[in-house]
Amino acid sequence: MxxxxxxxxxxxxxxxxxxxxxxxxxxxxxxxxxxxxxxxxxxxxxxxxxxxxxxxxxxxxxxxxxxxxxxxxxxxxxxxxxxxxxxxxxxxxxxxxxxxxxxxxxxxxxxxxxxxxxxxxxxxxxxxxxxxxxxxxxxxxxxxxxxxxxxxxxxxxxxxxxxxxxxxxxxxxxxxxxxxxxxxxxxxxxxxxxxxxxxAAHPQFEVDGRNVVHVLPLAPWEAALGATVSVPTLGGAVELKIPAASEAGRKLRLRGRGLPGSPSGDQIVELEVLAPKPESEAQREAYQRLRAAFGEDWRRD
Structure with missing residues (x-):
C-alpha cells in the first residue's frame, strides 16, 4: 500500500x-x-x-x-x-x-x-x-x-x-x-x-442547512455589464441573469433549488470575479485598452 x-x-x-x-x-x-x-x-x-x-x-x-x-x-x-x-x-x-x-x-x-x-x-x-x-x-x-x-x-x-x-x-x-x-x-x-x-463532499456545492451554496466564477465584463450564465443545480443546469455592476461576494438566490424538505431549501449563488489569464497578443492588448480606459486611479473610486 x-x-x-x-x-x-x-x-x-x-x-x-x-x-x-x-x-x-x-x-x-x-x-x-x-x-x-x-x-x-x-x-x-x-x-x-x-x-x-x-x-x-x-x-x-x-x-x-x-x-x-x-x-x-x-x-x-x-x-x-x-x-x-x-x-x-x-x-x-x-x-x-x-x-x-x-x-x-x-x-x-x-x-x-x-x-x-x-x-x-x-x-x-x-x-x-x-x-x-x-x-x-x-x-x-x-x-x-x-x-x-x-x-x-x-x-x-x-x-x-x-x-x-x-x-x-x-x-x-x-x-x-x-x-x-x-x-x-x-x-x-x-x-x-x-x-x-x-x-459526501461535493466539488460544486456546499450545504448550509437545507440550502446549497455554489460559487460562480465570472469574468470582469460579465460582472460589470451583466450577463446570463448557465449555473449547475442539483436538479440540472439553469440560466441565471447576472445584474450589471455586480461585485465579488454578491449572493443571488434560486428559490426551491436546495435540498428537499418542508420547506425545501434554496440555492445560494455567490459571485466570484476572476480575471482570465491573457494567452495571446490580442488578449493582452485588450487588457491594455481596459487599463487606459479606467486609468491608474480606479481603486480610489
Whole structure:
C-alpha cells in the first residue's frame, strides 16, 4: 500500500487552515471536473483531489492522517499498518463501527490507502482507524457512517454498499438529513446494521442547512455589464441573469433549488470575479485598452 501526500495533492502546507483547504479543493475540483476539463488524466486528478479533501476536511480523519505522515513517509513509499493501529477510530458505545461511502459523487472510488487508513468496509477491529486486538461484543448492533452524494439526497433512491463481505442495496429517502439513521435488520455483525447519514463532499456545492451554496466564477465584463450564465443545480443546469455592476461576494438566490424538505431549501449563488489569464497578443492588448480606459486611479473610486 503506497503512501499518499494529501497536502501535496491540494497544493497546501500541513499548517493550512480549514478555509484554505476548502478554497484549494474548490479550485482544483473545478479545474479537473470531468464535465469541464479537457486535460489528459483529468478524471484521475479529480478523484485524487476528492480523496484528499475527504481526508483533510474532517478533523478526526486529518488527525489520524497527520499522525501517520509525521513518520516521514513520502508519496509512493510502502506503508504497513502500525502495531495496534492509531487507536480510538470512529467507534463508540460498545458497537462495531465502520465508515462506508456510496451514492457516487465525491464519496466513491477511494484508494486502498484511504480505505485502510479510515477503515472503509471493515470493522473497528482492523485498519489504521480501528482498535486492533479488540474483539467485537457478543451482542449488539453494528454502527456505520454512510456518506451519500448530494444528488442522492436531492432525488432519493437506492445506493449499493459492501460491508461484512456482503453487498446490500440501501434505500435513501429523499431529503434525508445528516445524523439520521437507516436501520437494516439483521445485517450487522451481531445484530442490526445502523447507518448514520453524512453528506459526501461535493466539488460544486456546499450545504448550509437545507440550502446549497455554489460559487460562480465570472469574468470582469460579465460582472460589470451583466450577463446570463448557465449555473449547475442539483436538479440540472439553469440560466441565471447576472445584474450589471455586480461585485465579488454578491449572493443571488434560486428559490426551491436546495435540498428537499418542508420547506425545501434554496440555492445560494455567490459571485466570484476572476480575471482570465491573457494567452495571446490580442488578449493582452485588450487588457491594455481596459487599463487606459479606467486609468491608474480606479481603486480610489
Amino acid at each position: 503506497q503512501f499518499k501526500d494529501y497536502y501535496e495533492t491540494l497544493g497546501l502546507e500541513p499548517s493550512a487552515g480549514e478555509a484554505e483547504i476548502k478554497t484549494a479543493y474548490r479550485r482544483l475540483a473545478r479545474k479537473y471536473h470531468p464535465d469541464v476539463s479537457k486535460e489528459a488524466g483529468a478524471e484521475e486528478k479529480f478523484k485524487a483531489v476528492n480523496e484528499a479533501y475527504e481526508a483533510l476536511r474532517d478533523p478526526q480523519k486529518r488527525a489520524a492522517y497527520d499522525q501517520l505522515r509525521a513518520r516521514g513517509y513520502r508519496p509512493g513509499d510502502e506503508v504497513q499498518p502500525p502495531p495496534g493501529g492509531f487507536g480510538g477510530g470512529y467507534g463508540g458505545g460498545g458497537v462495531d463501527f465502520e465508515e462506508i461511502f456510496a451514492g457516487g459523487g465525491a464519496g466513491g472510488g477511494f484508494s486502498d490507502f484511504f480505505e485502510n487508513l479510515f477503515g472503509r468496509g471493515r470493522s473497528a477491529a482492523g485498519g489504521f482507524g480501528g482498535q486492533a486486538g479488540r474483539s467485537a461484543p457478543p451482542r449488539g448492533d453494528t454502527r456505520a457512517k454512510l456518506a451519500v452524494s448530494l444528488e442522492t439526497v436531492y432525488e432519493g433512491g437506492s445506493v449499493r454498499i459492501s460491508i461484512n463481505n456482503k453487498t446490500l442495496d440501501v434505500r435513501v429517502p429523499k431529503g434525508i438529513r445528516p445524523g439520521q439513521l437507516i436501520r437494516l435488520a439483521g445485517q450487522g455483525t451481531h445484530g442490526d446494521l445502523l447507518l448514520e447519514i453524512e453528506y
